[in-house]
Amino acid sequence: MLYIKCPHCGMRSQNEFSYGGDATVKRPELNSEVSDHDWDNFVYNRKSLRGKHWELWQHISGCRQWIKVERDTATHEIFNTLKAHEEISK
Amino acid sequence: MSLISALANVHTAGKFGDKEGKNENNLLKISEKKNLLIVQIVQYKNSTVSIENIDSLNLKNEPLSVIFNNDTRILWNGPKNWLLVSNKKDLLKNISEKFKSTDFAVTDLSHSRAIIEIEGQDVKEVLKKGCPFNFNTLEKNNSINSIYNGIAFTADMLDDNPDKVRLFALRSFGESLYHSITDASLEFGFISS
Secondary structure, three states: OOEEEEOOOEEEEHHHOEEEEEOOOOOOOOOOOOOHHHHHHHHOOOOOOOOEEEEEEEOOOOOOOEEEEEEEOOOOOEEEEEEOOOOOOO | OOOOOOOOOOOOOEEEOOOOOOOHHHOEEEEEOOOOEEEEEEEOOOOOOOOOEEOOEEOOOOOOEEEEOOOEEEEEEEOOEEEEEEOOOOHHHHHHHHOOOOOEEEEEOOOOEEEEEEEOOOHHHHHHHHOOOOHHHOOOOEEEEEEEOOEEEEEEEEEEOOEEEEEEEEHHHHHHHHHHHHHHHOOOOEEEO
């Protein structure tokens, strides 16, 4: 069973979580000119990385909070978790 | 208006499962709790007011925590999110007055939850059958939100000698949770009251 450490609740089973996509995608600036290409990249285009990857997950059957999870997409190993508002350190 | 309890169609009194030749004290006890006040209290993200106390209990923003007195228990549901459960039905007026709508969302969930109370030395074994949480770590006056056979539920540990746990599920999932819990309890034998 895969376990994810929720930054709010602690170590919980992955069954309680719901995957929410890439956590590194940034919304284009508000009130600025956005090209179709940039908008496409924001809405549709995603990388399919092999290896460490920051993802959004929601603790849907727990505290219902969104969190960021650093996971290896090949091994499923989880390295780090952050609250949704916390910045990913590079 | 007459109230119809959430488990009225499924909950029947009697002894069930592997009960033969066992002392009644060693059987699990399953009952439905009714007529409780259940209120969800959520403090808005941008709110900075200090957390009010209710029924002389101070809200605590700490995982697993339950603060309680004889009538009322306040369960931590998530950051700035609590579930208040009380025998005092008239507490709602007091809550609405104390928690201003500019900082808090207060929702009466009294009729939207099914509540199962289960007591006995094998309670944690029953819960482990359908829930991935490590119940060995759950202590008296702790609460968690998790899933039981895919049904979202809240468990509130009332006592640990013997274990006594109150389970809350959405009313519409109450009968399914009841069937799951009673099925899991059959091997230990249970008294339904």
